Amino acid sequence: MKLGLVVDLDTCVGCHACATACKQWNTSGTIGPLSDERPYGKDPSGSWLNRIHSYEVGDSPHSKTVNIPMSCMHCETADCVTVCPTGASYKREEDGIVLIDQDKCMGCNLCSWACPYGARELDPDSGTMKKCTLCVDRIYDEQLPESERQPACVLTCPTSSRVFGDFDDPDSEVSKLTRERAGQQLMPELGYNPVNTYLPPRIPKQQDSIVVSPMQGVKQLVNRIINR
């Protein structure tokens, strides 16, 4: 299996629901807690596994705002794993999820420097590295209702802009979406071969107009016999 996410940039409105759902689930999850430094002070800063970046593309009047949620891409060539000196960071053989064994991590930061996507964050309290687990503690939990065996970010997304599945299965929704909507890897040129894909914004809808004759003053709106 090759588990990962598809993120639809056509419908992501940048609402941050996925980011806080992730924070909420994972602070009590397998790599939790996700600590917050100065939670009520200056420049509050905690560890998050998923963040939303908003950019303006182009100059006005042709600018466009794009919201890009960023979390671990579960790369196939994961340098963050290779550089780990303790073996804490690894990519699971059975499903491709990249994880960090919290008991083996010594917080050296090498992996976060190796990650071009900024997906790894050092927990300010535990001093260990934290990152997206694809909610490994949800997706395999058979005691959860089947419809809830999804990453928390996918479950909560109000515009269903996040889809979870197996990219090895050509019939999975993530494979189909990636195929049909030309899903892209982020920065593929760096060679990490990220699993997650992003669906580009659709071409804006071109709506037909009613064809009217050249302006000749007011067309006669006449009384018709219409019964109430």
Add this chain to the structure above:
Amino acid sequence: MSQSQDLPQFEDHSKQEHRYTTCYMCACRCGIKVTLENEKIRFIQGNQDHPVNKGVLCAKGNSAIMKQLSPAKLTQPLLRKPGTERGAGEFEPITWDAALEMLTARLANIRATDPKKLAYFTGRDQMQALTGLWASQFGTINWAAHGGFCSVNMAAAGLYTMGHSFWEFGDPDWERTKYFMMWGVAEDHASNPIKLGLKRIKERGAKFVAVNPVRTGYQAIADEWIAITPGTDGMLALSMVQVLLREGLVDDEFLIRYTNGPQLVINNPGKQGDGLLLRDAEGNPQVWDQHTNGMQSAFSSDVAPALLGEYEAPCGTPVRTAFSILMEKYMAPEYAPEAASKVCGVDAESIERIALEMAHVAFKETITIDTEWTDWAGRKQSQFIGRPVSMHAMRGISAHSNGFQTCRAIHLLQVVLGTIDCPGGHLAKPPFPKHIVPPIKPAKSNVPNTPLESAPLGFPTQPEDLVIDENGKPMRIDKAYSWDAPIANHGLMHMVISNAVAGDPYPIDTLMLFMANMAWNSSMNTAQTMDMLRAKDENGDYKIPFIVTCDAFHSETVNFSDLVLPDTTFLERYDTISMLDRPISEVDAACDSIRQPILALDRDVRSWQEVMVDLAGRLKFPAFVNDEGQPKFEGYEDFIVNFERAPGIGFLAGWRGKDGEKSLRGEPNPNQWKAYIDNQCFFKFELKPNQRYMRHANRDYMELAKEAGWVGSTDQIVIELYSETLQKFRLAGQGLYDGPQPTEEHHKERLKTYFDPLPFYYPPLEQERTDAKEYPFYAVTQRPMFMYHSWDSQNSWLRQIMSQNYLYMHRSKGEALGIKDFGWVWVESHNGRIRAQVKLMEGVNPETVWTWNAIAKQQGTWGLSDDANESQQGFLMNHLINELLPGEVEAGGHRMTNSDPITGQAAWYDLRVKITPVSDDDKDLTGQKLSWPRFDKVKPLPNFTPATKMSSYSSHPNINISRGWRDIFSRGEK
């Protein structure tokens, strides 16, 4: 996933419990499923079965744990320390018994002498049916919720035009619409349903057009962005109306059957009765019947009314159809696209094109649903015809002083396209639509120890309904329903403090505030409002003698209170989201819901609902005591179950009847709360397919609505394109009304100018009185999606997303003024100046600057530390806005309220400013990058425990996945 591999058991489900309730992180009212363990919250997720959010949840709902853990939670009732000054922040704890005895004594005295001296105003609560009932039983007319400074223009314009409106009153038909237009900032109402809807329309390839000076939020995914000049949306809408009229692209069948377009209007300029509807002896409006070539009742089914035409009434009075007036008005050159373009900054070609695109969808892409239904006249119809164009608008339209007429203009555009309550169009949500308008008149009485004769808020239809005294002066403290704001359906909360301190129209004794931050971001003119709250008369007594605040958190307003009654959080209380109030209905179902306590209380607080019912018993309100004068209800739960507004109609519509077998109407059910809790805390009554559309004229629906008490009769609801109500007020301004008329010139002018029975565009009042050369920029605000309506942005997760706001301006303008990204500027209006940090951007109308509202906090409040960004760099635009209009003093020496002249809606978005860079040697900057004005630090409350420097929340210790050594060594480098 099916394989569980050799993973550990992460969650001990045997120790977990799931409970359902209703979110209150904003006004959306989503259903949530809460997982609890070890008396802590493990997870809050959207309820997949819930009609509002269908399983999704926003950033706020997902952060509710941090609201619950906020260090700003109030913990006990507090009394301002005797001998200390109000606003000094010196409080001492008081017991609930003592607090309620003290308050009861004070309120009993007011009630026995001059009930209007209690001004009771509530903020963003969702229990106005209870607080309104309470006020009316108390006998004070001085009650309202926050609608006057929020979105009354939308509610009023909708209810006076078509009997429903946007948001709680109606939604686009997301499942079928093919063209969706969103007007102005509207992310807030309602957050998740709009997002769910946008996904649906994008999937289907429907076009999404966003009209907004700022391209953030939903605008980011719009197919087309119209960067309109703020406050000019009415011009854009009416110019599109002209295009449609010019081309004959209107749904005349719809107009004739369902609107008052064909009704005959008296055309007698300068004479009494001009502009009123021609009526027969029974009072029925008349139409010109083309079968008989004569006048007939507009309510007759057997007529073919002329939509256009001028006629003569039997008495010789000249009349013409309302639609003829409408044609004449909107075909005028001022509404031509070329002319409109100069006003609203949208090019004429786009105005033409969008109008014609919508016409294409409405008339060439029509959809039909083959369902038999019965129309208002009892005739069977075989299908519903859908014109799949829909719209949504909210605060961006509402918060201008021309918002009422602008919203009417948008509705007019919807109506001429025939898109109201039809498949793919704009659908009402039960209990709407209502008749135009509901037959409730605002109360005027002030009798000691006596309930009001009607509700404090209602729907005036004529000058006789105003709440004014024999001299024509306002009777309400906020001057709602006076000549200042005749159709102020939600009151003018933003004027209460200012008016009470000025003693205009009279001083009050006690101001009671619930969940409203009037000393900070909910008031215009914040610094001066603080001064008003502290203001004393010549005897050294406070001009507002007593201020009671109920809130769950340490807000800026708590600091200005004499008595603080601490509320619970939403996870700690019972609550109803009631059909009598602001229910959670969907377009195809009547729905209401409850909250239940999820967590046990860990401090000495009480829910305001409980306190209301308790006080009502102590004060012996007739509806709350038995024949012996003893409190009739044991508490809020008991009250909700047993109170009936009319026989069988109570706060909750589900599981009524002795055994819970009845829906909508039925005797009280002692087990009603349990029934709700057993059903995930919501009730959904689905409409049958024949009751889902054209409900204004659908007997199948109206019979149900009457039985449920949503409407008083099954008569057709005739859409009022032409508002006779407005014309009556205009006649009063012209001195042609046979009834109350204003005496002051400026009132006459306002009525003549703004009470046009047809929607029209006029420049917002403050903009008109501000020198555009001196103040070249429009200034508006919005809330970020992850904080909208979340009343306490001290949330430690959400503030990591944003703890400082910036002033956003167009890059080209910033560069021209020598302002760099992250540079500091002075922003100055007629009312004062602020210092703010700038971010430059592309996606904004170049003449407009904007910021995120209510990020800034006063130092010392909300549990934040002294160096928190909110108090150091964050800024409020409020300081630049005055609750009174700038410039000339009107007759009588008063400056007029900065509000919509029709509804009294606070005109937050009419502001104009100038911007100058802060120079490096600016002494005020003192080397630090700080916003200005600065305020004294608010003192901590008794027993306040500051937050720790590190927070690590979890509901159970983590179960780590241990990587085996064999895996490490066998896989090597890769």
